[in-house]
Amino acid sequence: NAGVMQNPRHLVRRRGQEARLRCSPMKGHSHVYWYRQLPEEGLKFMVYLQKENIIDESGMPKERFSAEFPKEGPSILRIQQVVRGDSAAYFCASSSNPGGDGETQYFGPGTRLLVL
Amino acid sequence: SQKIEQNSEALNIQEGKTATLTCNYTNYSPAYLQWYRQDPGRGPVFLLLIRENEKEKRKERLKVTFDTTLKQSLFHITASQPADSATYLCALLNQAGTALIFGKGTTLSVSS
Numbered sequence: 001n002a003g004v005m006q007n008p009r010h011l012v013r014r015r016g017q018e019a020r021l022r023c024s025p026m027k028g029h030s031h032v033y034w035y036r037q038l039p040e041e042g043l044k045f046m047v048y049l050q051k052e053n054i055i056d057e058s059g060m061p062k063e064r065f066s067a068e069f070p071k072e073g074p075s076i077l078r079i080q081q082v083v084r085g086d087s088a089a090y091f092c093a094s095s096s097n098p099g100g101d102g103e104t105q106y107f108g109p110g111t112r113l114l115v116l
Numbered sequence: 117s118q119k120i121e122q123n124s125e126a127l128n129i130q131e132g133k134t135a136t137l138t139c140n141y142t143n144y145s146p147a148y149l150q151w152y153r154q155d156p157g158r159g160p161v162f163l164l165l166i167r168e169n170e171k172e173k174r175k176e177r178l179k180v181t182f183d184t185t186l187k188q189s190l191f192h193i194t195a196s197q198p199a200d201s202a203t204y205l206c207a208l209l210n211q212a213g214t215a216l217i218f219g220k221g222t223t224l225s226v227s228s
Binding site for chain 1 (some may be wrong): 150152158159162165216219221
């Protein structure tokens with residue numbers, strides 16, 4: 001059973017370009033979470049999605065950032081017109097049974113975005 | 117707003133000793149608390165989950181306690197080994213039940 005997969009592992013973009021980060025959840029998981037980890041800071045929640053729905057995007061900047069999790073295919077985190085402050089590690093996690101009696105989130109290896 | 121703090125950024129101990137990491141939280145009464153391990157350049161890996169009605173949980177050399185009165189969790193690694201060197205994160209589910217709130221982590225270094 002493959003774990004959470006993210007690609008690319010490393011991404012370099014120039015200011016003003018677009019960054020697309022992909023996440024394939026674990027088999028059987030329909031809940032996906034995106035987190036960002038800045039240097040010397042902890043993991044910060046960005047967005048929580050179920051298939052075709054955004055459940056909670058309270059941690060995602062209102063501008064330039066968007067996320068989707070289509071019926072078919074991976075979840076995508078899209079950053080438009082990147083700025084240097086977007087440089088960070090972006091982690092995706094998935095789960096099968098959030099809330100309720102407790103659940104574990106399984107994390108991918110992350111995508112390290114560097115904006116030049 | 118919910119806050120979660122891990123008491124120290126770094127902890128250095130000798131091999132064979134017990135490492136104790138602390139996690140404190142405020143403004144919230146979570147149903148459970150989780151501990152993760154993160155190695156450099158990698159994603160967090162789940163270690164243990166402890167519920168509010170559980171005082172203690174063990175897994176091999178790991179032990180977690182949860183004191184809802186003190187709003188604190190302690191994470192212990194007994195008979196520590198250099199391979200235990202990593203950053204350890206505690207996490208709570210937010211009140212909306214939609215995401216984990218992480219502490220900044222404690223980086224443990226075990227020297228031989």
